[in-house]
Amino acid sequence: xHPLIRQLLALGPVIxxxxxxTQLQARGLAVGEFPDAWNLTHADxxxxxxxxxxxxxxxxxxxxxxxxxxxxLGEAALAGSVAEINQRGVEISRAAAGDRARVFAxxxxxxxxxxxxxxxxxxxxxxxxxxxRALAEGGAEALVVETMSDLAEALLAVSGARETxxxxxxxxxxxxxxxxxxxxxxxxxxxxxxxxxxxxxxxIGANCGQGIAGFAALGQRLRAATDRPIWLKPxxxxxxxxxxxxxxxxxxEEFASYxxxxxxxxxxxxxGCCGTGPDFIAAxxxxxxxxx
Amino acid sequence: MPELKxxxxxxxxxxxxxxxxxxxxxxxEGVDPLELVNQYMVPAMDEVGRRFECNEYFVPELLISARxxxxxxxLLRPLLTARGDQPQGRVAIGTVKGDLHDIxxxxxxxxxxxxxxxxxxxxxxVAPEKxxxxxxxxxxxxxxxxxxxxxxxPAMKTTIDVLKxxxxxxxxxxxxxxxxxxxxxxxxxxxxxxxESAVGAVALAKKAVTAA
Numbered sequence: 001x002h003p004l005i006r007q008l009l010a011l012g013p014v015i016x017x018x019x020x021x022t023q024l025q026a027r028g029l030a031v032g033e034f035p036d037a038w039n040l041t042h043a044d045x046x047x048x049x050x051x052x053x054x055x056x057x058x059x060x061x062x063x064x065x066x067x068x069x070x071x072x073l074g075e076a077a078l079a080g081s082v083a084e085i086n087q088r089g090v091e092i093s094r095a096a097a098g099d100r101a102r103v104f105a106x107x108x109x110x111x112x113x114x115x116x117x118x119x120x121x122x123x124x125x126x127x128x129x130x131x132x133r134a135l136a137e138g139g140a141e142a143l144v145v146e147t148m149s150d151l152a153e154a155l156l157a158v159s160g161a162r163e164t165x166x167x168x169x170x171x172x173x174x175x176x177x178x179x180x181x182x183x184x185x186x187x188x189x190x191x192x193x194x195x196x197x198x199x200x201x202x203x204i205g206a207n208c209g210q211g212i213a214g215f216a217a218l219g220q221r222l223r224a225a226t227d228r229p230i231w232l233k234p235x236x237x238x239x240x241x242x243x244x245x246x247x248x249x250x251x252x253e254e255f256a257s258y259x260x261x262x263x264x265x266x267x268x269x270x271x272g273c274c275g276t277g278p279d280f281i282a283a284x285x286x287x288x289x290x291x292x
Numbered sequence: 293m294p295e296l297k298x299x300x301x302x303x304x305x306x307x308x309x310x311x312x313x314x315x316x317x318x319x320x321e322g323v324d325p326l327e328l329v330n331q332y333m334v335p336a337m338d339e340v341g342r343r344f345e346c347n348e349y350f351v352p353e354l355l356i357s358a359r360x361x362x363x364x365x366x367l368l369r370p371l372l373t374a375r376g377d378q379p380q381g382r383v384a385i386g387t388v389k390g391d392l393h394d395i396x397x398x399x400x401x402x403x404x405x406x407x408x409x410x411x412x413x414x415x416x417x418v419a420p421e422k423x424x425x426x427x428x429x430x431x432x433x434x435x436x437x438x439x440x441x442x443x444x445x446p447a448m449k450t451t452i453d454v455l456k457x458x459x460x461x462x463x464x465x466x467x468x469x470x471x472x473x474x475x476x477x478x479x480x481x482x483x484x485x486x487x488e489s490a491v492g493a494v495a496l497a498k499k500a501v502t503a504a
Contacts (some may be wrong), residue, residue, distance in 0.1 A: 072392075115356075184350070247452070
């Protein structure tokens with residue numbers, strides 16, 4: 001196990017953070033606006049989100065760099081700012097975290113399907129390696145490859161990320177199939193865990209998906225399929241329209257009530273995804289207080 | 293003819309090369325192109341859809357079957373157009389304004405083409421006015437909208453409102469889909485249909501053109 005991961009888990013499971021996109025929207029991010037660009041234009045508001053999570057009790061916070069790979073930035077006409085957006089994103093989180101939390105940097109999908117031939121494996125791997133380098137230069141302590149649906153893409157991301165020498169968390173979305181236990185491409189937790197572990201990921205996980213209720217079963221299967229620590233970050237369920245506004249289903253209390261079981265089943269890192277916020281993290285802390 | 297069952301099989305297993313070769317053979321032997329489409333290829337895509345719904349097939353399998361289907365349609369379409377054959381329907385499809393995600397939209401577009409529809413793919417970040425233009429200029433009778441972000445979902449409602457304002461709402465069926473979309477949301481905004489899968493989208497589109 002990587003020394004940093006061992007050190008973090010030595011005192012028990014770790015609380016990570018919640019959603020960033022919805023938090024930035026609450027602070028004025030417009031519909032269709034690229035969140036990662038705010039690292040350059042609204043750094044103060046990004047910092048507010050980071051600080052809010054640290055204050056709520058996150059022991060690990062991520063970064064506003066989910067889409068900051070060359071391929072996605074290219075579509076927003078920001079390909080020239082790959083290094084800057086990623087480095088600034090890490091710097092903002094590090095300043096907020098101080099010595100109270102660790103900063104693990106977020107690496108999300110390219111948004112292109114390898115199978116469709118829209119991008120080549122070399123292009124994808126190069127984009128991830130470039131992003132990882134910039135994140136490492138910004139001072140990230142680990143890299144989180146997250147919200148992946150395509151195992152082939154996830155493996156390219158892990159490969160690119162590992163060039164930095166930093167520990168890599170590899171996380172997929174399981175939201176398809178009869179039991180909502182496969183990725184969109186049909187990959188099972190067992191297949192993903194085996195491949196990602198063999199590829200050198202230090203931590204294996206699942207994020208987003210269909211809400212927290214299915215995560216006990218998912219966590220159990222991941223736990224059984226790898227010897228690596230398990231990282232779980234469910235979302236607050238699919239949103240419904242309530243009085244004309246979008247509302248996510250789970251309340252902080254409901255969400256947090258599931259967490260002790262996830263930990264019992266062996267989760268090492270627990271947090272939230274879309275629709276969760278600092279109040280969810282605070283609720284997790286109330287339901288299950290870490291040892292430190 | 294034995295090779296026509298092989299055509300069905302080739303589409304189901306996603307073999308584009310075999311599909312093309314078998315199509316060419318059949319045409320050379322004088323088989324009616326419409327018969328190839330209706331008796332072999334559309335049923336093949338229906339089978340692919342069935343396997344997807346049963347979770348035997350996932351996105352990769354859908355994609356390669358759709359690709360095989362399209363390879364054959366490239367040969368057949370010119371012949372059908374020359375005869376004046378009409379597609380099942382004309383679908384204007386796009387990802388809504390503010391949203392750049394297109395994997396799902398592309399998948400649905402492929403399957404709709406495979407299902408015999410003419411597809412006008414408007415791409416991503418599509419403003420309501422662009423959808424309207426296809427109704428007037430290209431006689432689209434189905435509007436299919438995709439969104440991946442909860443923050444861009446509202447653009448679906450906006451588009452429907454704009455369709456009403458422009459007086460064309462009842463000229464089309466509006467179908468929506470995407471990861472955060474639900475049937476409830478579709479009902480709330482007045483869409484005609486919602487499906488949680490690309491395969492379901494094709495079934496919806498077929499129902500939409502017969503219901504009219």
